[in-house]
Amino acid sequence: MIISIASGKGGTGKTTVATNLAISLEKDVQFLDCDVEEPNAHLFLDPTIVKKEQVVAFVPQVDLEKCTFCRKCMDICRFGAMAVLKKDVMVFENLCHSCGGCFAVCSENAIMEKERSLGTIEHGVMDHISFTNGRLEIGQVMVPPIIKKVRSFTNFETITIIDAPPGTSCPVIAAMKGADFVLLVTEPTPFGLHDLKLAVETVKLLGIPHGLVINRAGLGNDDVKSYAKKQEIPILMEIPFDKKIAKIYSNGQMIVDSLPGYREKFQELFDKIMQLMENRENR
Amino acid sequence: MKELVILSGKGGTGKTSITAAFASLADNMVCCDADVDAADLHLILKPDFKKVHDFKAGHRAIIDPEKCTQCGQCIDLCRFDAVKDIFEIDSIECEGCGVCVDLCLEKAIDFSENICGQWYISSTRFGPMVHARLGIAQENSGKLVSHVRQKAKALAEKKKLNFILTDGPPGIGCPVIASIGQATAILIIAEPTVSGLHDMERVAQLSRHFNIPAMVCINKYDLNVDQTTNIEKFAESANIAVVGKIAFDPIFTQSMIQAKTIFEYDNNSQVSKNVRQVWENILSRNKFNTSFIGEI
Numbered sequence: 001m002i003i004s005i006a007s008g009k010g011g012t013g014k015t016t017v018a019t020n021l022a023i024s025l026e027k028d029v030q031f032l033d034c035d036v037e038e039p040n041a042h043l044f045l046d047p048t049i050v051k052k053e054q055v056v057a058f059v060p061q062v063d064l065e066k067c068t069f070c071r072k073c074m075d076i077c078r079f080g081a082m083a084v085l086k087k088d089v090m091v092f093e094n095l096c097h098s099c100g101g102c103f104a105v106c107s108e109n110a111i112m113e114k115e116r117s118l119g120t121i122e123h124g125v126m127d128h129i130s131f132t133n134g135r136l137e138i139g140q141v142m143v144p145p146i147i148k149k150v151r152s153f154t155n156f157e158t159i160t161i162i163d164a165p166p167g168t169s170c171p172v173i174a175a176m177k178g179a180d181f182v183l184l185v186t187e188p189t190p191f192g193l194h195d196l197k198l199a200v201e202t203v204k205l206l207g208i209p210h211g212l213v214i215n216r217a218g219l220g221n222d223d224v225k226s227y228a229k230k231q232e233i234p235i236l237m238e239i240p241f242d243k244k245i246a247k248i249y250s251n252g253q254m255i256v257d258s259l260p261g262y263r264e265k266f267q268e269l270f271d272k273i274m275q276l277m278e279n280r281e282n283r
Numbered sequence: 284m285k286e287l288v289i290l291s292g293k294g295g296t297g298k299t300s301i302t303a304a305f306a307s308l309a310d311n312m313v314c315c316d317a318d319v320d321a322a323d324l325h326l327i328l329k330p331d332f333k334k335v336h337d338f339k340a341g342h343r344a345i346i347d348p349e350k351c352t353q354c355g356q357c358i359d360l361c362r363f364d365a366v367k368d369i370f371e372i373d374s375i376e377c378e379g380c381g382v383c384v385d386l387c388l389e390k391a392i393d394f395s396e397n398i399c400g401q402w403y404i405s406s407t408r409f410g411p412m413v414h415a416r417l418g419i420a421q422e423n424s425g426k427l428v429s430h431v432r433q434k435a436k437a438l439a440e441k442k443k444l445n446f447i448l449t450d451g452p453p454g455i456g457c458p459v460i461a462s463i464g465q466a467t468a469i470l471i472i473a474e475p476t477v478s479g480l481h482d483m484e485r486v487a488q489l490s491r492h493f494n495i496p497a498m499v500c501i502n503k504y505d506l507n508v509d510q511t512t513n514i515e516k517f518a519e520s521a522n523i524a525v526v527g528k529i530a531f532d533p534i535f536t537q538s539m540i541q542a543k544t545i546f547e548y549d550n551n552s553q554v555s556k557n558v559r560q561v562w563e564n565i566l567s568r569n570k571f572n573t574s575f576i577g578e579i
């Protein structure tokens with residue numbers, strides 16, 4: 001069972017909900033932090049890191065001894081990552097999408113695979129949570145391959161919670177696709193509503209059942225609620241706007257450890273998600 | 284021509300509200316919303332969406348079942364597992380590399396250009412604005428960011444304006460890198476939380492990697508003064524100027540609800556004074572520190 005936690009807008013409390021939910025469950029959980037540009041969940045869960053590994057992509061390396069400078073590799077490359085000159089071939093590794101086109105067309109066997117690092121992955125544990133996150137290397141742009149790598153560790157036997165990146169483009173898709181449920185987190189403000197609408201469009205495109213958590217409830221206005229009602233998106237939890245909570249968060253602490261009653265509230269949130277999934281199956 | 288790009292790393296730090304406030308203070312300015320994935324600046328600046336253009340980038344492969352002999356070569360070739368066993372291409376997975384297209388012996392794969400969003404040239408009450416909207420689930424956000432920035436620059440040149448104010452995207456990946464190339468400076472809006480500090484450090488590393496000078500403004504600084512001190516210490520060690528601190532105030536949300544800048548909402552509030560001070564600090568840095576100016 002994979003629950004992906006997402007929000008169109010950044011900073012709405014996605015990581016707060018994901019980490020507090022994970023810690024509240026009284027069974028084994030897997031936590032995958034797929035916000036690889038700005039991974040934060042480890043700051044809250046504080047897992048003991050047991051293993052680190054590189055995420056690599058392959059890029060071409062040309063053997064100039066064998067190369068006939070026929071330019072076929074350059075012609076097939078849609079990303080401008082190869083330039084064949086008179087007596088040299090240049091590879092712009094940062095532009096390469098590792099599509100394999102140049103390898104497929106080189107009839108001289110002149111292209112070999114070379115690895116380049118896109119980022120790192122860390123595995124750790126914290127009580128009943130097994131934790132994995134991805135981290136994009138500074139200056140790199142290939143985000144989806146790192147997210148896919150993080151997700152390749154999905155343990156289908158347990159509950160998996162994914163902390164997705166903000167937005168609606170390819171990184172978010174990589175973090176949502178194949179999830180059983182998407183939990184959207186928003187705040188009741190005009191920016192929150194606007195970006196929620198985009199996130200809802202994204203989830204609908206992928207055809208994944210979804211529900212809503214309203215964070216900082218009471219801060220703005222009721223437009224998010226009326227929108228959810230109209231769209232028939234169930235509101236599964238509301239976390240009030242409270243300076244105490246903001247302060248707890250700012251210190252990297254968990255709400256469920258600091259305020260009474262919240263552990264139960266997050267357990268309820270989980271039960272509601274399971275209920276929704278069950279109802280769906282019965283239909 | 285100068286361009287200030289506002290970034291935050293982490294979302295939700297108040298970047299867009301502050302950008303909108305700056306837009307009302309800046310002279311001779313073109314405003315550019317480079318957060319094309321979840322653009323919000325238009326909710327305050329209310330641009331008129333006068334000129335709408337399609338943004339085309341990349342291609343999408345589609346198999347023509349009439350021509351396809353189901354030889355299976357495209358399935359073997361595609362490194363993105365986008366070709367399904369039923370000889371259909373999953374447009375969400377397709378990277379647009381065109382390898383299957385070029386190598387299909389039957390020429391059975393169509394590869395038409397993809398419309399991945401729209402971009403606009405608008406007027407606002409503070410000046411012209413270039414902005415965009417990336418389609419849902421689209422790639423090429425970096426290309427669209429570069430595109431709106433180019434158009435903003437061209438517009439500024441045409442209208443003889445010398446300043447571009449750019450609201451950048453969150454994160455540190457492809458759209459962010461596209462938003463900072465050749466900028467005069469970056470302003471990081473940080474919040475005093477452990478994640479805020481962590482994310483700001485990554486943006487700072489990025490700015491150093493690409494050699495763009497960075498400044499930082501701490502928003503909601505009084506929410507956690509210890510974390511604010513940590514940000515200041517980090518900024519000092521990384522040689523980043525702290526150009527101001529803004530108090531925590533729900534006025535930001537209230538003005539957002541009325542589609543106003545914080546000055547239009549309450550010109551005399553403490554945060555209005557804070558933000559005006561930050562703006563003046565930025566301008567004075569630009570003026571006095573010549574090594575900092577760098578024309579684009």
Ligand code: SF4
Nearest residue numbers: 067068070071073106
């Ligand atoms: S396709 Fe092979 S032989 Fe031709 S230019 Fe490229 S590397 Fe050289």
Ligand code: SF4
Nearest residue numbers: 077096097099100102
């Ligand atoms: S692997 Fe693909 S993207 Fe990379 S250089 Fe070869 S053709 Fe270009």
Ligand code: SF4
Nearest residue numbers: 351352354355357387
């Ligand atoms: S390579 Fe061409 S002919 Fe072969 S299965 Fe693919 S589309 Fe069909």
Ligand code: SF4
Nearest residue numbers: 361377378380381383
């Ligand atoms: S264009 Fe590239 S990514 Fe798309 S289906 Fe063909 S081989 Fe796969």
